[in-house]
Each structure stands twice: as C-alpha cells, then as structure tokens.
Amino acid sequence: MGYGLICVTGTKIQLVEMSIMKMNPKKDNYERLQMIHSKITELIAQHKPDCFAIEAPFFGKNVQSMLKLGRAQGVAIAAAMSAGLEVFEYSPKKVKQSVTGNGNADKEQVWKMLQQSLSISSSSLKFLDASDALAVAVCHHYQGNLKINSSEKKLKGWAEFINKHPERLG
Numbered sequence: 001m002g003y004g005l006i007c008v009t010g011t012k013i014q015l016v017e018m019s020i021m022k023m024n025p026k027k028d029n030y031e032r033l034q035m036i037h038s039k040i041t042e043l044i045a046q047h048k049p050d051c052f053a054i055e056a057p058f059f060g061k062n063v064q065s066m067l068k069l070g071r072a073q074g075v076a077i078a079a080a081m082s083a084g085l086e087v088f089e090y091s092p093k094k095v096k097q098s099v100t101g102n103g104n105a106d107k108e109q110v111w112k113m114l115q116q117s118l119s120i121s122s123s124s125l126k127f128l129d130a131s132d133a134l135a136v137a138v139c140h141h142y143q144g145n146l147k148i149n150s151s152e153k154k155l156k157g158w159a160e161f162i163n164k165h166p167e168r169l170g
Contacts, residue, residue, distance in 0.1 A: 004134030
C-alpha cells in the first residue's frame with residue numbers, strides 16, 4: 001500500500017512524505033487490515049491533513065484480489081472518516097489525466113511529471129505504489145484548483161497544455 005502527502009502553499013505543491021507499507025504475507029488478512037488502519041491513523045495524527053483522497057479500485061480479473069483490495073481501501077477510508085476527514089475518490093484514468101494530461105499514461109510518465117511538478121529528485125522513488133498515491137494527492141489538489149469547463153475544446157498537445165497550465169511546471 002502506497003501513501004503520499006503534500007502541502008500546498010499558494011500555488012506551490014510540496015512533497016511532505018511518500019512511502020509504502022509492506023505487508024507480511026505470513027500475517028492473516030485481518031492483521032494486515034489492522035496494520036493499514038493503524039498506519040492511516042498514525043499519518044493523520046502526525047500530519048493533520050485537511051482531507052483524504054484515494055484511488056478508486058480498478059476492475060481486474062482476479063475476484064479474490066479485488067475483494068482484498070476493496071477491504072483494504074474500506075479500512076483506510078474508515079480510518080480517515082473516523083478522524084473527521086472528507087474523503088475523495090478518483091479513478092486511475094482521472095489521476096493520470098490530471099497529473100500528465102493523458103489518461104492512458106504509464107506509471108513512469110506519471111512519476112516523471114510528479115518529479116517535475118514537485119521538484120523531486122529521481123532517486124526519491126523506491127516503489128511505484130508510493131508514486132501512485134502521491135499522484136492521487138496531486139490530482140485532488142488540481143481538481144480543487146482548476147475550473148473545468150466541459151465546453152472547453154480539447155488541448156492539442158503538450159505545448160498547449162503547458163501554456164494553459166504553467167502552475168504545473170513547479
């Protein structure tokens with residue numbers, strides 16, 4: 001499980017913390033769920049965030065994996081709600097679109113854009129789950145700060161995207 005926290009001051013986004021929780025496969029599912037709840041509760045107590053954003057589950061072929069993922073996300077959401085945080089959920093495609101401008105971007109493209117936007121050195125990434133979580137936080141920030149006009153025409157490439165959104169360059 002990855003997690004990422006950002007701090008926003010004006011239009012500047014700063015990385016606060018990003019990492020992963022490694023789950024011991026020898027522990028039973030309920031012990032792992034308790035670990036997730038404890039970690040989320042600890043992060044909330046330590047950093048006192050304003051809100052909680054999470055990636056919506058994607059639909060895979062393995063039903064057992066989906067069940068485990070849903071339970072883990074539910075426990076994380078419950079921990080956030082218990083702390084009084086408003087919860088926001090974004091699809092993987094929405095996260096990629098918000099961060100890179102391309103809803104079909106791969107994980108490496110998302111990471112490169114996060115590095116650029118938050119001035120993160122390339123050696124900071126150890127696990128893509130952590131960058132995925134950070135991307136959800138950045139996506140949430142962008143959703144609150146961009147006025148999306150459905151009648152607005154589609155952008156024609158990176159140059160137009162950058163001209164239209166210079167704040168994303170950091």
